[in-house]
Amino acid sequence: MMGRRNDTNVADFILMGLTLSEEIQMALFMLFLLIYLITMLGNVGMILIIRLDLQLHTPMYFFLTHLSFIDLSYSTVVTPKTLANLLTSNNISFTGCFARMFFFAFLGTAECYLLSSMAYDRYAAICSPLHYTVIMSKRLCLALITGPYVIGFMDSFVNVVSMSRLHFCDSNVIHxxxxxxxxxxxxxxxxTYNTKIxxxxxVGSTLMVSLFTISASYVFILFTILKxxxxxxxxxxxxxxxxxxxxVTIFYSTLIFTYLKPRKSYSLGRDQVASVFYTIVIPMLNPLIYSLRNKEVKNALIRVMQRRQDSR
Known part of the structure; x- marks a missing residue:
């Protein structure tokens, strides 16, 4: 078989993809391409609107800018290669595979902690509105945005280095x-026992720490709202x-289902569906969620468009 190897390590991998049917592959290509274009348009649009409108230069939208940047990068790590594999060869080099895995883990971890930072920002805004500008100082905002990137980089680096030391001598076919x-x-x-541990x-510490921070913030928010x-x-x-x-609910539910479920309940089909959702679909949903339900973003978009018309 083409996936069998006798050497102690492999030069490349073969991604089996989602299906072997050419008709379904073409349908998935069109669907994923549409989703990726919407993702690009939505996240880039969100970043530009926040940058161009001075009324959105607040801590909340500062974090939202970075969420859009992470979603855009996160989707770009996975989707273009997936689109290429649906049309052409499924081969990917060993280095390319581990590089994508590094950035995927880096950005995914960073997003978890960024959502925690955003939860703390909402806690400060609702529970201490009179001191919000003092609490969410520029220095604290920079710390809350730098931390997720640093932790994400370190966790991903340790993860990839540990996996790169493994040998792949039986098959190079990734299902x-x-x-x-x-x-x-x-x-x-x-x-692989030590690597899996x-x-x-x-992954467990990332989910537990970020979820605890988010949950604690919303407990205090709930008590404040009830008062x-x-x-x-x-x-x-x-x-x-x-x-x-x-x-947060959409993002974490798919992550927990994929990475923290018992291995006895593992199903390749369900796992792939969940993976498609959090790698391709969620980066498209976030800008829609934060813009369609946010009057400030809608008003900012109107102001930006009016300024462009006035300048002509």
């Missing part, structure tokens, strides 16, 4: 549509964090 940790570990002909600790006497005040306070809460 997935992108280079993810689990299907690559399944190919190794050496003992390390990855579980990294508000007027119904309109409660609705206004809740509306400032509902988009973030919806984005």
């Amino acid at each position: 997935h549509f992108f280079c993810d940790t689990s299907p690559i570990l399944a190919l190794s002909c050496t003992d 390390l990855i579980f600790i990294i 508000i006497n007027s119904t309109s005040g409660k609705q206004k306070a809740f509306s400032t964090c509902v988009s973030h809460l919806l984005g």
Whole structure:
């Protein structure tokens, strides 16, 4: 078989993709291309609107700019190669595979901690509105945005270095549509127990720390909202964090389903569907969630368009 190798390591991998049917491959290509174009347009548009409108130069939109940047980069790591594989060869070099896995893990971890930073920002805005500008100082905002990138880089570096030391001498066929940790570990002909434990600790600690921060923030937010006497005040306070809460729910539910479920319940088909959702679909949904439910973004878009018309 073309995937069999006798050497102690492989020069490239073969991505099996999502299906072997040419008709379905073409349909998936058109669908993923459309999603990727919407993702590019939505996230780049969100970044430009926030940059161009001075009224959106606040901590909340500062974090949202970086969320759009991460989603854009996150999708670009996976989607273009997936589109190419649907039309042409499924081969990917060893270096290219591990490089994509590094950036995928780096950006995914950074997004987890960035969502935590955004949750703290909402906590400060709702629970301490009079001191919000003092609490969310420029220095703290920079720390809350730098931390996710640094932690993401370190975790991903340790993960990839640990996996790169494994040997792949039996098969180079990855039963997935992108280079993810689990299907690559399944190919190794050496003992992967220590690597699996390390990855579980990294992924588990990331999810636990970020989820604890988000949950704690929203517990305090909920108590504060319940203390508000007027119904309109409660609705206004809740509306400032509902988009973030919806984005967090979608993102974390798919991650937990994919990476922290018992191995006995593993199913390649369900795993691939979940992977498609959080690697390709969610980066498209985030700008839609934060723009369609946000009057400030809509008004900023109108102001930007009016300024462009006035300048002509």
